[in-house]
Amino acid sequence: MNARLFLAEDDVDLAQGLTSSLRQTGYAVDWAVNGDEADRVLREQAFDLVILDLSLPGKGGLEVLSALRGRKCATPVLILSARDELSDRVRGLDLGADDYLTKPFELDELEARARALLRRSQARSAHVEIGGVTLDPAARCVSANGVALELTAREYALLELLMLSAGQVVSKSQISERLCAPGEEMSAGAIETLVHRVRRRIEGCPVDLRTLRGFGYLLEAARLA
């Protein structure tokens, strides 16, 4: 899979730590230390994911982002921001960033978010596999432990949503939004029934579909006790 990542981060220590970890995980990582350099590199080369610090010297992260989106480039962008740069973060999402992380973050979480973003952008082509459940977005089919599942359209849509956001909380309103036509809404009871059915379908696979009281649902590979 060897996706190409681009990191724009001005703190040398943090950037070195990140690049070497991400390389270790198996990504190809390029790194720019300021906004001007980041902008130049992004104009010349294509990447699968951009990790962008908001407080870059020179051109700021937001400027780099709006230039990128201005060129109609759809590469997913993950924003890194300090917790108190809230308004910048909101502006970043408005400008077309796909997700954000506040510093300091867990390396695992950064990689989970990066994986999710890559998965979503590659969803049209690539297979996604979590805990024995494999999703083929192109064929719109799911197999559990190698056996293809027969799913209704709604069941498939729900499972796809959960798998593409694996490791993250998916709220009922997100589910309703994804599964219904605009203007329609799914009742909480209908969602619960649907989730119950999907859970039964993937029973036996090392994957957990957790109900989070009041928050929604979360799908993740089963934890090793």
Place this chain on the structure above:
Amino acid sequence: MRSLRSHLLTEMLLPMLVVVLLSGYLSYQVGVRFARQSYDRSLYQTARGLANQLRIVDGRAHIDLPRATEDMLRADEVDTVQIQISSRRHGLLAGDADMPPPLFVTENQPLYFSRRFGEEHTLYGVAIQLRDATGDTVVVQVAETDRKRRALARDIAVTVLLPQMLLLLLLILSVRSGLRTGLKPLERIKGALRARGQADLSPLPDAEVPAEVRPLTREVNDLLQRLEAALGVQQRFVANAAHQLRTPLAALKVQIERTLRESRSTENGEALEQMRRLVDRLTRLANQLLTLARAEPGAESQIRFEPLDLRALAFEIGSAYVLRALQQGADLGFAGGDAPVMVRGDALLLGELTRNLLDNALAYGRKDGHITLGVEGGACPALTVEDDGPGIPETEREAVFARFYRPPGSPGAGSGLGLAIVHEIARAHGATVTLEAPPTGGTRIRITFPGKLLDRSRP
């Protein structure tokens, strides 16, 4: 330190009391003196009348004092009257025999005297001496006991002293009420100072303050201003320091996690794991100090109040805590309905408030317990975090909001700043923090926002 009021009261009332008592005493003395003079005069007139009765009969002094006349002279309802007329040559002419002769009487000059009479009375009298045609000296004495005089003195005392006492009472009352009105501006300042929270460093209003007190209020206002400036400098310093700390901490954390992945040796792994926890603690502490510096009194100008959906904010932050709670084995739930709950606030600070409440619930609740993050709409929107841990004992409920407070015997990682931050942020929003003990045990902390959207960004 004595109070100003009692000081002024004693300073003014003691001299007044002395003056009033002295004037009362003098009036009494004068009254008694005039009363005595009038009694003495009537005694003198009696003596003179008797002297006029003196005749020379057979070449010697003789007085014709019929029984009836003498009885009339002695007729007195209260006092005993003594009369004596005696001649040097011939001794007692009439009256009482047992009156001692006066010592130094001069002719035509009445002598007033007093002497003891019986056990408890005094005898007041007058003696006059005259020389008759034969050259003999005759002394006429008239005296009476002091019952009437005493009664009169008592009357005078009452009539003089009673008004004086009333006067004194009036004085005390008017001085007291004068003091009260005089000290009212001070009371007002005291009240204004007591009513304000520690956050309020605005100057004291000194428009209605009397001229004598104005220098004091001016100095206090000066001090408040300097204090506010100093506090601002300190807050900016803490904020900058905390801000600067965070980037190297983030880098350190990534480096540790990277090394942790590479490390094969479990011995190193444990040490690195420990280091990672320490970095987390340091990061949290830096964040908390930064938040505290922003929410503290005096930093209001940096707070950006805007209408925001408390439910959405709580939901977003709660979602980020779900994984952490799962890792710890705790069940974190959300109870807030679907409808937006609008409050006026600073999203950043309210986010920190929620994080601190959740951190606390995870740290001090039951290890595999249930935690519920709730949002309530209605007239007074509220944010609640409830755990089913051991709860906070009644005696500790005040103390938990103090900075660097940590419950006795609590596990390692906390800084003791969490609830202090919650308190400061709530205060800056005009919200109240209440600790509740749900019937099922554990702790519920409720942040109640003011019903009307509060706007403190405008002066």
